[in-house]
Amino acid sequence: MSGFTFSDKKVLIVEDQRPxxxxxxxxxxxxxxxxxxxxxxxxxxxVLCKQNQFDMVIADLHYGSDRKNGFELIEEIRTKKWLKPNAIFLLISADTARPIVMGSIERRPDDFLVKPFSQAQIKSRLIRAWLKRQFLAPVYFAVSKDQTSQAIETAQSLLSQPSQYKRHCLQLLIELYWKNNQPEKAMQLLKNDESGQQSLWSQIAMGKTLIALKQxxxxxxxxxxxxxxNKFCVEAYDVLAESLSAKQEAELALDTIKQALKISPxxxxRQYVACRIAREHGDYPLASDTCFSIWELSKRSVHQSASHWCSYxxxxxxAAQFAEDKRGKNRFQQEALLAMQRSKFDESLGRLTDEFDFSIFEELVHARINAIDGKLIEAKRNLAQSQFIIDKSYETFPAVYAPDSVYTLFQIGEFEQGQQLINRLSSEQTKLDPNSQYAVDHATKDVSDVHQAYQSLNQKGISLYQEGKFSEAKETFQQAQKLAPVNTGVALNLLQCLLKMMNNKTSNKVDAKLVAECRSVYKLIDGMPMVGQHLEKYDSLSEELKAILD
Structure with missing residues (x-):
């Protein structure tokens, strides 16, 4: 403690109880x-952290149900870099419930102190946290500048020095290896650390590294x-759940991650991981519960986003789409619609109006519900309306609408538009949260077999048409249409083929059957907004179509 003094430290105390x-x-x-x-x-x-460079922040955990808590405070000022990398954050609370204590520790404050405490206790905790933070400060400064390689090099240098903080430096270096996708280096470090191999942290780190190495x-x-x-070792449950899930032991994986959530919710x-495991093994009610928890945990935090509510x-x-019976499907659909209605009075969602238009998302929800109910034309109209408004209102495609747009496009068989949107998200470097990314990734996987069969038939039809084999082309396009009944591309191809067949008739008599087929296909695209190649093709066919259908 030599050389340490409080006299030159700028301190912030955050406490709602005045006494x-x-x-x-x-x-x-x-x-x-x-x-x-x-x-x-x-x-x-x-606000004070934005205006001042504090050396120490001492914050209570609870400030009332309608305000940010200490968890959310530390995350926000660290994430937004409103607290210096070498400043310390001490979290204090009178709440000793295990989930609260676990949640506090997982937010990585420099220390956690239970009320009441003495002056001697807070003094020793602050000095200890300060000295440790200053030793590791060069690493934290590199991390704050997103210089991961420099942070690793600095941590390696500090680790080679004699110090009482060697254990903390080792932990930090291993986490940096994980972040830098170098689990093999983390494993080597853990194996070389003979003195700490029996510590709980070291064994947990070993487990996480084994997961990263797919062992x-x-x-x-x-x-x-x-x-x-230790039956309350929550991170061990995390590791076990990941292991069981990877080995396709679904029931055990789900039970294990539920236990982890019970210990530290x-x-x-952890909620993201639980949601992923639930979806991978078909437990959609659990996925829904975790999505709701993610929204509740994030809505007053630095992670707040309408995307979390949309994911819920x-x-x-x-859950409605994959329900075992109609009753279950209807129940989850109604629950979704009721949640939509309740959200109109949710102030947390109301504060996010800059990034979120409720009416657009409402169209997407109705599109999805109609698709689930097999009402593909209605789903297509809802979807087309939402995409039209999005294109008109935004220069880049908003992340908040991306998952539902992509997913529903593929579900109704608009494969080309779905892939175009995925490509657009990639070119615009759209950042998606884990749940949104999962939905986009699985949009194609869930219908991959149908998509491939459709593509093969549509391409075969195009080739037959180019060879002048119009009757065979028509039959092939119709087969493709059975796989994607409301697909705009194949509908236009089929219309083009039908028109060519009518024009090639030697008799001047109109073929009533071909006209009826043409009228039926035209209903699929009538009034639908179109862009790009679809619009060009439609414009090239419109005069002929009007002459025949009128």
């Missing part, structure tokens, strides 16, 4: 701190051993 705030400020003043600012809630603290049996065995020693990352609605529609 305790005054007491805490008195304790800090008594330790020699003269520059002490106070805030009575997290929102006020965020699922070894990861699962290690996790089971840790759980036997306030981790956004989408999860209910997933």
């Amino acid at each position: 305790f705030l005054v007491l805490l400020r008195g304790l800090l003043n008594g330790l020699g701190a003269s520059s002490v600012k106070t805030a009575q809630h997290a929102e006020q603290a965020v 699922y049996d070894d990861a699962g065995t290690l996790a089971e051993q840790l759980i036997k020693k 306030f981790s956004l990352q 609605i989408r999860s209910l529609l997933d």
Whole structure:
């Protein structure tokens, strides 16, 4: 502790209980701190952190149900870099419930202190956290600049030095290897660390690294051993769930991740993992529950986004689509529609109007519901209307509408438009949260066989048409249409083929059967907004179509 003093530290205290705030400020003043600012809630603290360069932040966990909590405060000021990389954050709380304590630790404050505490206790905790943070500061500064390679090099250098913080430096370096997608280096480091191999953190790190290396049996065995020693070791349940899921042991994987959520439900990352595992193994009600938790955990945090709420609605529609019976399907559809209605009064969603237009998403939801119910024409109209408004209102495609647009396009068989949108998202470098990315990735996977068969038939029809084999081309396009009944591209191809067949008739008599077929196909595209090649082809056919159909 030599050389340490509170007199040159800028301190922020965040506490909603006035008596305790005054007491805490008195304790800090008594330790020699003269520059002490106070805030009575997290929102006020965020403003102060934007305006000041604090060295220490001491924050309570709870400020009321309608305000940010200490979890959300530390995430926001760290993520937005409103707290210096070498500044410390001490979280304090009188709440000793296990989920709260676990959630606090998982937010990585520099320390967590349970109320009540003495001046001696807070002094020792602050000094200990400060000295550790200063030793590791060069690494944190590199991380804050997104210089991962430099951070790794710096951590390696610090690790080679004699220090009481060697264990913390090792942990930081291993996490950097994970971040840099170098699990093999993390594993080598763990194997070389003979002195710490029996520590809980080291064994958890080993388990996570084994998962990254796809050594699922070894990861699962290690996790089971840790759980036997400590039934509340939540990260061991995480590792075991990932291992079981990868080995397709669905029931055990689902039970294990549910246990992890029960022990520590306030981790956004754990909720994402649980949602993925639930979807991969067909537990759509669990996926819906986790999506709702993600929305609740994020809506007052730095991670707030309308995408999380949209993912919740989408999860209910997933549950409806894959329900075992009609009753289940109707129940989840109604739940989705009721959630939509309730959201109109949700202030958290209302604050996100800059990135979210409720009416557009409502069209997408109705498109999805109609698709689930087999009403493909109605679904196509809803979808076309939403895409028209999006193209008119935004220069780049908003991430918040992307998953439902892509997914429903593929579900109704508009494969070309769906792929074009995926390509657009890629070219515009659209960032998607894990749930949204999952929906986009699986849009193509869920219908891959149908998509490939459709593409083969449509391409065969085009080749036959180019060879002048119009009757065979028509039959082939009709086969493709059975796979994608409302697809605009094949409808236009079929119309073009039918018109060519009518024009090639030697008799002047109109072929009533071909006209009826033409009229039936035309209904699929009548009034639908079109762009690009589809619009060009439609314009080239429109005069002939009008002459025949009128």
